[in-house]
Amino acid sequence: MVGRERLILLTGASGYVGGRLLQLLEQRGERVRCLARRPEYLRERVRPNTEVVEGDVLDPASRTAALTGVDTAYYLVHSMGTAGSFEDEDRQAAQHFGAAARAAGVRRIIYLGGLGDEQADLSPHLRSRHEVGRLLRAAGVPVIEFRASIVLGSGSLSFEMIRALTERLPVMIAPRWVSTPAQPIAIQDLLAYLASALDHPVVGSKVYEIGGRSRVSYGDLMHEYARQRRLRRLILPVPLLTPRLSSLWLGLVTPLYARVGRKLIESMRHPTVVRDDAALRDFAIRPLNHRDAIAAALRNEDQALMHSRWSDALSAGGSSALADAGPAGNGFVDSRSAETPVPPAQAFAPIRRIGGASGWYYGDGLWRFRGLLDLLVGGVGIRRGRRDPEVLRVGDAVDCWRVTAFEPDRRLLLRAEMNLPGRAWLEFVVEPSAHGSTIRQTAIFDPVGLLGRAYWYLVAVLHHRIFSGMLRNIVRAGQVKRAGMVAAGRGRAVRRISRKQAPPRQAALA
Numbered sequence: 001m002v003g004r005e006r007l008i009l010l011t012g013a014s015g016y017v018g019g020r021l022l023q024l025l026e027q028r029g030e031r032v033r034c035l036a037r038r039p040e041y042l043r044e045r046v047r048p049n050t051e052v053v054e055g056d057v058l059d060p061a062s063r064t065a066a067l068t069g070v071d072t073a074y075y076l077v078h079s080m081g082t083a084g085s086f087e088d089e090d091r092q093a094a095q096h097f098g099a100a101a102r103a104a105g106v107r108r109i110i111y112l113g114g115l116g117d118e119q120a121d122l123s124p125h126l127r128s129r130h131e132v133g134r135l136l137r138a139a140g141v142p143v144i145e146f147r148a149s150i151v152l153g154s155g156s157l158s159f160e161m162i163r164a165l166t167e168r169l170p171v172m173i174a175p176r177w178v179s180t181p182a183q184p185i186a187i188q189d190l191l192a193y194l195a196s197a198l199d200h201p202v203v204g205s206k207v208y209e210i211g212g213r214s215r216v217s218y219g220d221l222m223h224e225y226a227r228q229r230r231l232r233r234l235i236l237p238v239p240l241l242t243p244r245l246s247s248l249w250l251g252l253v254t255p256l257y258a259r260v261g262r263k264l265i266e267s268m269r270h271p272t273v274v275r276d277d278a279a280l281r282d283f284a285i286r287p288l289n290h291r292d293a294i295a296a297a298l299r300n301e302d303q304a305l306m307h308s309r310w311s312d313a314l315s316a317g318g319s320s321a322l323a324d325a326g327p328a329g330n331g332f333v334d335s336r337s338a339e340t341p342v343p344p345a346q347a348f349a350p351i352r353r354i355g356g357a358s359g360w361y362y363g364d365g366l367w368r369f370r371g372l373l374d375l376l377v378g379g380v381g382i383r384r385g386r387r388d389p390e391v392l393r394v395g396d397a398v399d400c401w402r403v404t405a406f407e408p409d410r411r412l413l414l415r416a417e418m419n420l421p422g423r424a425w426l427e428f429v430v431e432p433s434a435h436g437s438t439i440r441q442t443a444i445f446d447p448v449g450l451l452g453r454a455y456w457y458l459v460a461v462l463h464h465r466i467f468s469g470m471l472r473n474i475v476r477a478g479q480v481k482r483a484g485m486v487a488a489g490r491g492r493a494v495r496r497i498s499r500k501q502a503p504p505r506q507a508a509l510a
Contacts, residue, residue, distance in 0.1 A: 007031045007069050008198070009106075011057060011097075012076030014042055016156055017112060017190065021074065024191050026050060030198075035066040057093040060100070067104035072198055073097075075111040075136060078129075087128045094132040098139025109136055109143045110197045112190075115183070115209060115272035116147075126270060133207065143205045144197045146190075146279075149272035150221070152212075152293040153187025154300050166222045166233055170450060174235045177268035178219040183211030186293035192285045200282070208279040213289040215273055224294055231449050331446040332456050334467055340475045341436040345409040348430045350477035351439075352412070355398035356386035361477065362469030366462075371400055374418040381418075401426065420445075422452035428474075441471045 008025060012018035013034040025032050026047045033051040036042045043052050055062025057077055067073065075097060078090055101109055114129040116122050122130070133145040150158040165172060193210055216224075219235055226233040279285075288296070340347050354360065360367050371382025382399040386392075396403045398414060405413035409430065416424035425444040430437050443463065447453045 005031075006071035007033060009033050009035060009066055009070040009073040010076070011035050011074060013046075014038070015076060016153075017151070017187070017194075018074070018076045019045070020153075020187060020191055021076070021194055022046065022050070024195055028195070033066065033070065035062070057097050058089070060096065063097060063100045064104070067100050067106060070101075070104060070106050072108045072110060073101055073106050074194070075109055075132075078132075087124055087131075090128050090132050091135065094135035095139070098136045098141060102140045106141050108197075109141050110194060111136055111143055111145045112194065113145050113147045115149045115211070115274070116270050117275075120270060122270060137205045142203075144200060144202065145205070145207045146193055146197070147207065147209050148185050148190060149182045149211050149274075150184035150218075151187055151190055152184045152221075152290065152297055154297045156187060156297075158184070159294075159297055162218065162221050162225050166225045166229070166231065167447070167449060168453075170232070171234045171236065172222070174219060174237045176237070178222070178235065179217050179237065180268055181215055181217055181271045181273055183215050183273045184221065184290050184293060185210055185212045186288045186296060188296065189285060189287040189293075193279065193283060196283050196285065202282070206278075208282070209274040209276050210279045210287070211272075211274040212287045212293060214291075216290050218268065221290060221294070224291055228291075228294055228298060229448060331444055333445075334443040334463055335440065336442075336468060336471055337438055337440040338471050338475050339433060339435065339438055340478055342478050344430045344432050344437045347437040347439055347475075347478045348409045348428075350474045351428045351430070352392055352408075353389060354412075355401065357389055360399075360470060361473035363466050366466065367399070370418070374400060377419050420452075421449070421455045422447040439471065439475060441467060441474075443467055 008030050010018060010022055010025070010032055011034075013022045014036055022032065022034065022045075026049075031049070031051075032046075033053060034042055034046065035053055035055050035057070037054070037056055039052045039054045046052060053062070053066050055066050057063055075094075077093065078086070098109070111133055113133045114126050116126040116130070118130055129147075133143065133147075137143045137145075152159050189212065190210070193208070219237075222233065222235065225231075350358070350361065367382055375381035384397045384399055386398055387396050392398075392403055392406050392412065394403050394406050397417075400416065400418045401414035402417050403412070404415045404425075405411060411430070412428045414426045416426070423446045425442075427440075427442045427444070429440045429442075431440075432438075445452075445456050447456055
């Protein structure tokens with residue numbers, strides 16, 4: 001059974017690996033059904049032919065309904081983010097899911113677990129990952145279990161941890177786990193394994209250990225990340241810093257990952273390397289080394305931004321520069337929105353004309369001064385203007401920016417080409433609302449090292465003034481056109497009324 005004939009159930013589609021796998025399966029033309037706790041969130045991200053059903057692997061009714069008619073089920077869920085006992089929840093979920101899959105006649109379960117020597121005294125996280133695989137196999141449905149180490153990809157938890165530590169700490173007091181050997185795998189290679197398992201000819205259940213070409217440590221990965229980002233970093237090993245203390249320290253340095261990161265870091269004392277190379281023999285996949293995986297992760301950030309909207313998860317407030325400009329992962333985001341009574345096409349018109357002769361709707365003198373400074377340090381400045389005053393297309397230069405995404409009457413994404421201690425984007429999105437349109441304006445800055453972070457904070461107040469003024473005047477520019485149209489319409493109406501009510505010429509002379 002292949003292609004559109006079979007039905008695939010994907011659990012964990014709203015997660016990092018599951019979300020990437022969903023896109024790959026849709027591109028291959030597979031029939032996919034996603035089981036999601038919050039289907040309203042996922043429905044906006046899937047193709048029309050992909051089915052999204054509400055449910056939970058711990059809920060019997062929704063679990064049974066989701067598995068009905070399914071050929072292959074991907075089990076990509078875990079409970080590490082829970083405030084309670086994630087081991088108990090993972091155990092119950094695996095037992096019940098396996099039994100329901102057997103009852104529904106599912107042909108195969110594909111499960112993603114973690115590397116680690118089962119004979120060792122494993123951490124709760126790795127112990128639970130292995131236990132889930134055993135429980136799924138015990139249910140009677142054939143299971144292909146992939147055990148992976150660190151996943152390297154833009155947005156993955158491990159990669160973002162490496163990024164945050166390397167970017168924020170010029171000198172790092174390193175705990176013992178930074179020297180533990182691992183075999184990181186690029187996200188594209190992991191997805192290739194997961195997708196290939198659909199048609200893999202193995203009979204019964206099989207455990208595959210998968211990894212990249214390199215056996216390296218977290219310290220090696222941080223040095224390589226720093227090299228590719230042109231950062232100077234010093235790592236000082238401190239053997240007395242236990243996993244427990246280092247997990248608390250991690251929560252201070254990277255608070256975004258505090259809950260899951262602390263559970264994950266307890267596993268870092270265990271080597272996670274491939275000891276059985278069966279995956280290389282049974283699959284036609286030749287994974288990348290860690291250098292190429294990191295380079296791909298950094299390169300793909302721009303592409304991910306083009307196809308996703310960071311501002312969807314941001315506050316719409318604009319009252320405080322520092323509040324708007326809080327870090328998002330490693331970057332900084334200034335996001336604000338405004339309502340306007342005009343339709344989206346009219347609200348977007350000033351955005352379409354931005355730059356060049358139209359200017360930037362606020363502080364054009366400041367923009368010119370910034371362009372002059374950029375020219376003095378060898379940058380492009382702001383004198384390039386636009387190719388066309390009305391029409392935009394991807395790749396166009398707009399003063400010191402480059403158009404990287406454009407959706408007529410809806411979205412414009414610009415990437416800065418001026419000299420900066422980091423990378424910057426400016427995005428405008430217009431959506432219809434109950435009373436007209438909502439315009440969301442988002443500035444994103446990805447700093448390089450401490451200099452980049454210092455630059456953002458030094459200009460935060462100025463950014464607040466410029467970006468708030470820009471959005472305010474864009475709204476006004478759209479409304480001015482509407483007011484002119486209304487006034488013109490009223491003038492025509494007055495003239496029609498005057499002609500209708502005026503007395504005949506002869507009577508007037510009398």
